[in-house]
Amino acid sequence: MKFYELSRTERIQQLVAQGQLDTDSAAYLLTKPALTDDLLAAITENDLGQFVLPLAVANHFLIDGQSYFVPLVTEEPSVVAAASNGAQRIAAGGGFQTLQVQHQLQAQVILTGVADFADLQIRVDQAAAQIQTVAAAAHPSIVRRGGGLREVQLVRQKNDWASLNLWIDPQAAFGANLANTIAEAVAAYLQVQVLQGSEQVLAAILSNSGARMQVRVQGRVPYNQLATAAQSGAAVAAQIVKLNQFAQADRDRASTENKGVLNGVFAATLATGNDLRAVSAAVTAQLQAQAQLTLATWVDQPEQQCLQGQVNLPLPIGRVGGAINSLPAAKISLALLGQPTVTGLMSIIASVGLANNLAALRSLVTTGIQAGHMRLQAANLAIQAGAQGKEIAALTTALNQQRQVDLALAQTLLQQIRQKKEH
Numbered sequence: 001m002k003f004y005e006l007s008r009t010e011r012i013q014q015l016v017a018q019g020q021l022d023t024d025s026a027a028y029l030l031t032k033p034a035l036t037d038d039l040l041a042a043i044t045e046n047d048l049g050q051f052v053l054p055l056a057v058a059n060h061f062l063i064d065g066q067s068y069f070v071p072l073v074t075e076e077p078s079v080v081a082a083a084s085n086g087a088q089r090i091a092a093g094g095g096f097q098t099l100q101v102q103h104q105l106q107a108q109v110i111l112t113g114v115a116d117f118a119d120l121q122i123r124v125d126q127a128a129a130q131i132q133t134v135a136a137a138a139h140p141s142i143v144r145r146g147g148g149l150r151e152v153q154l155v156r157q158k159n160d161w162a163s164l165n166l167w168i169d170p171q172a173a174f175g176a177n178l179a180n181t182i183a184e185a186v187a188a189y190l191q192v193q194v195l196q197g198s199e200q201v202l203a204a205i206l207s208n209s210g211a212r213m214q215v216r217v218q219g220r221v222p223y224n225q226l227a228t229a230a231q232s233g234a235a236v237a238a239q240i241v242k243l244n245q246f247a248q249a250d251r252d253r254a255s256t257e258n259k260g261v262l263n264g265v266f267a268a269t270l271a272t273g274n275d276l277r278a279v280s281a282a283v284t285a286q287l288q289a290q291a292q293l294t295l296a297t298w299v300d301q302p303e304q305q306c307l308q309g310q311v312n313l314p315l316p317i318g319r320v321g322g323a324i325n326s327l328p329a330a331k332i333s334l335a336l337l338g339q340p341t342v343t344g345l346m347s348i349i350a351s352v353g354l355a356n357n358l359a360a361l362r363s364l365v366t367t368g369i370q371a372g373h374m375r376l377q378a379a380n381l382a383i384q385a386g387a388q389g390k391e392i393a394a395l396t397t398a399l400n401q402q403r404q405v406d407l408a409l410a411q412t413l414l415q416q417i418r419q420k421k422e423h
């Protein structure tokens with residue numbers, strides 16, 4: 001039986017048997033899907049209840065030579081199906097490779113009233129060692145763990161504004177709190193010891209630009225993985241490249257293609273307890289800053305009979321800290337991934353984005369997107385039509401036999417199923 005055909009219990013048992021999931025995590029998934037009242041009260045404000053989303057896994061991921069089942073949290077089944085589908089085709093070409101990854105967080109001390117930038121630069125350079133000492137004293141534990149302030153840059157802005165950019169190595173954390181602590185301490189020091197005359201600190205806060213929290217991942221797809229009954233692999237590869245080039249020239253299409261990448265990226269980000277808003281802000285910043293409109297690029301390699309794709313993303317994420325340490329399902333997700341390093345996790349999340357992108361582009365230039373989508377949406381439609389218990393599977397099957405489905409048809413088919421049962 002294929003992985004997706006197993007029941008949830010069988011799937012969990014298989015992951016335990018393969019050593020991918022420990023027995024405590026398996027027991028948790030099977031018996032305690034919700035947060036306890038204490039945890040709920042501790043991690044939010046004004047709690048009313050729980051908003052539960054499915055935790056699924058995508059399979060076939062081969063990343064830097066290692067196989068993964070990747071946890072995904074999403075309300076959309078086609079995201080999980082597309083991730084596995086794309087990953088399988090890329091695994092046949094040797095899997096995903098990380099080409100570049102860096103994990104440094106930026107904080108800014110925002111300055112106004114800078115009448116003489118060159119003079120301020122001299123004073124900041126003279127204070128370099130003291131800024132380092134202030135930063136280390138503000139967060140000694142990150143220094144003990146081998147991280148902390150790495151670089152200081154004074155950047156001139158328009159008007160009489162400037163920004164003192166602090167580049168911080170947060171180690172395995174995303175590092176929002178530690179970056180803000182360091183930035184506030186450096187700001188207080190600057191205000192008293194370095195700034196003069198009209199110069200003022202306006203604010204001290206991390207930047208979500210993700211400029212140095214970047215990952216670039218590549219994957220190759222052999223032509224034979226792209227072929228359909230009607231089209232050769234070479235033809236499909238050429239169409240995928242063309243569609244990607246169209247997106248690179250057209251913002252309307254680029255936004256949709258990028259959404260396909262983010263389908264996978266967000267689902268894996270959420271599953272590992274990371275901050276989606278931070279990732280969204282960084283991706284937005286990158287797309288505004290770079291000339292290229294798309295996050296992924298596909299090129300044809302006819303000599304090697306393959307299509308090659310790359311995704312280049314900012315991923316401001318962590319492996320420890322915040323919700324990652326308190327949400328039980330996030331801890332299970334990281335265990336399922338074999339407790340990756342933070343840069344390893346960045347590669348995994350970016351790979352999911354590239355896999356989703358490949359699956360989407362291949363569908364678009366071959367069968368179209370609706371066939372697969374509607375099949376996966378049938379269960380949702382069955383529930384909307386009022387199906388309950390075993391009726392859901394029966395109505396899903398009935399809907400999948402139809403060419404076109406909508407709510408009215410789902411309700412009619414449900415009535416037929418109920419009438420049959422009565423006779």
Ligand code: MEV
Nearest residue numbers: 256257259260360361369
């Ligand atoms: C749907 O969630 C994502 C796609 O629209 C992406 C794309 O068009 O490339 C299929």
